[in-house]
Structure formats: C-alpha cells, structure tokens
Amino acid sequence: MMVLTLEVLVASVTVFVLAIFLGFELISKVPPTLHTPLMSGANAISGITIVGALILSNTEFNNGDPGTAAWLAFLALVMATINVVGGFMVTNRMLEMIAGKKKKRGD
Numbered sequence: 001m002m003v004l005t006l007e008v009l010v011a012s013v014t015v016f017v018l019a020i021f022l023g024f025e026l027i028s029k030v031p032p033t034l035h036t037p038l039m040s041g042a043n044a045i046s047g048i049t050i051v052g053a054l055i056l057s058n059t060e061f062n063n064g065d066p067g068t069a070a071w072l073a074f075l076a077l078v079m080a081t082i083n084v085v086g087g088f089m090v091t092n093r094m095l096e097m098i099a100g101k102k103k104k105r106g107d
Contacts, residue, residue, distance in 0.1 A: 039087050039090060039091050039094075040087075040091065042083070042087055043083075043084050043087040043088065043091075046080040046081075046083040046084045046087065047080075047084060049076055049080040050077060050080045050081060050084065052076070053073045053074070053076040053077035053080060054077065056069065056070075056073040056076075057070060057073040057074060057077065
C-alpha cells in the first residue's frame with residue numbers, strides 16, 4: 001500500500017503541472033491541417049481507456065462490494081466515451097466542411 005507523504009504529493013503535483021504545461025505547448029504548436037489526424041489519435045487512446053475501464057469494472061472488488069477502484073473505472077468509462085463520441089462528431093464535421101469546399105470548387 002502506498003503512503004501519501006508530503007514528498008509524494010509535491011512530486012505528483014509537480015509532474016501534473018508540468019504535463020499540463022507541456023501538453024498546452026505541444027498542442028498550441030500543431031498546425032490546423034493536422035488537427036483531424038490528432039483527433040483520430042486521441043480517439044484511439046480513449047478507446048484503449050474504454051477497454052481498460054471495462055476490464056477493470058468486470059473484476060470483483062472487496063468480495064462484491066464496489067470500492068473506490070470500481071467507481072473510478074466507471075468514471076473513466078463515462079469520460080472516455082464522451083471523449084470518443086465528441087471526437088468523432090468534431091472529426092465528422094471537419095471532414096464535411098472540407099468536402100463542402102471541394103464540391104463548391106467543382107461546380
């Protein structure tokens with residue numbers, strides 16, 4: 001069992017803040033033409049999260065008593081599903097916008 005000490009908490013918060021900063025810097029440098037492929041990659045990662053959450057929610061915790069891990073698995077499942085559905089909707093809309101521009105040029 002992991003004990004949450006002040007050192008572990010500070011290290012975890014530091015990594016979290018650095019990950020937020022690095023993610024923001026990387027995503028802000030992506031050109032608009034690459035947003036659709038980037039969204040597809042994010043959907044694939046969220047799909048892996050859905051599979052992991054389903055596997056985790058299928059296991060028995062504390063002899064049938066759902067504990068914190070089961071609730072976190074459910075929360076991960078809901079949030080990853082929202083992310084995948086939203087990602088597909090945005091990607092579909094972007095592709096329709098591109099297809100609409102191509103049709104107008106051909107007329």
